[in-house]
Amino acid sequence: MTLQELAQLIIATGRQAEDLRAEADRVRWETVGDDVHLRGLIEFSNHCRCNCLYCGLRRENNSLARYRMAPKEIVDAAEQAVALGFGTVVLQSGEDLWYTGERLAGIISEIKSRTGAAVALSVGEREDWEYRLWREAGADRYLLRHETSDPELYARLHPGASLRNRIRCLEVLGELGYEVGSGPLIGLPAQTPEILAQDLLLLKRLNVHMAGMGPFIPSPSTPxxxxLGGSPEITLNMLALTRILIPDIMLPATTALETSAQHGCLAGLRAGANVIMPNLTPRRYACLYELYPGKKAPTIGIAEEVERVRGVVAAADRLVATGPGSSPRALLAVT
Ligand code: SF4
Incomplete structure (x- = not known):
């Protein structure tokens, strides 16, 4: 598929969009089956040293009350996730250096020894030695969205940071043996269908195991x-094209999609997605992890959230998978 053909499909509507998503659903069924993998998301700190223009956690947002979970609280939350049946926990935070390389390594190895669950990290750009230390401590996966593949747009949205370093981090993570996830934010100002097409080609070139992508939802305390914010329809087309271009990818129907459209998560599952990440952050903290407004999970309890997500999987006529739910490509690499 050429860049122009991809760009056209990204903005497809009506019958063309329906056909695209149906084809992605067929590829999903043929490649990774009906299983939907649930990942327990623990947002353990909303401190961030960065100042991304679109994000409610940005350093200069002084209106946000900040929190950090103590290492024991994080391990307890992971144990609770496993007790609820989760085979993977995702530890997510802003770029918060209070969690030094060693401190986070200790948390990871404690979770691994107590639960045996797969551990995915989503803590941003850090030093190569820290990525190595965390891998040695037992971390299995790393999520680092590239946000946009356009270097100039990237530089405008991320003061002091560069797309080049972002991609370098992703390559280092891959070399260290992590299952690596990346993905764009959809609907950023000045983003064109051609840039989104480049995002897809970048994911393919990086040979990522996972891709997370959601519509941009403007946050009130940011520049x-x-x-305008991103379109759920374009997001669904992007999910579908990702599934078609990288058939064995682990592809979440994201919280942002659910927030921006009624039944967005269900629509995502029908457009190629095979992962959902229920929010298991203790509720006294979850309401403060305000990447954008309107997140549903903090308004309902953890048990209720898990029930809600199981209901979405059932409505899609799919099955909740058990176990860690590794990427099929990663499993092939170790056999
Ligand atoms: S997008 Fe990530 S790195 Fe940027 S301000 Fe938000 S939490 Fe920090």
Missing amino acids: LASA
């Missing part, structure tokens, strides 16, 4: 508060 992009009055921006």
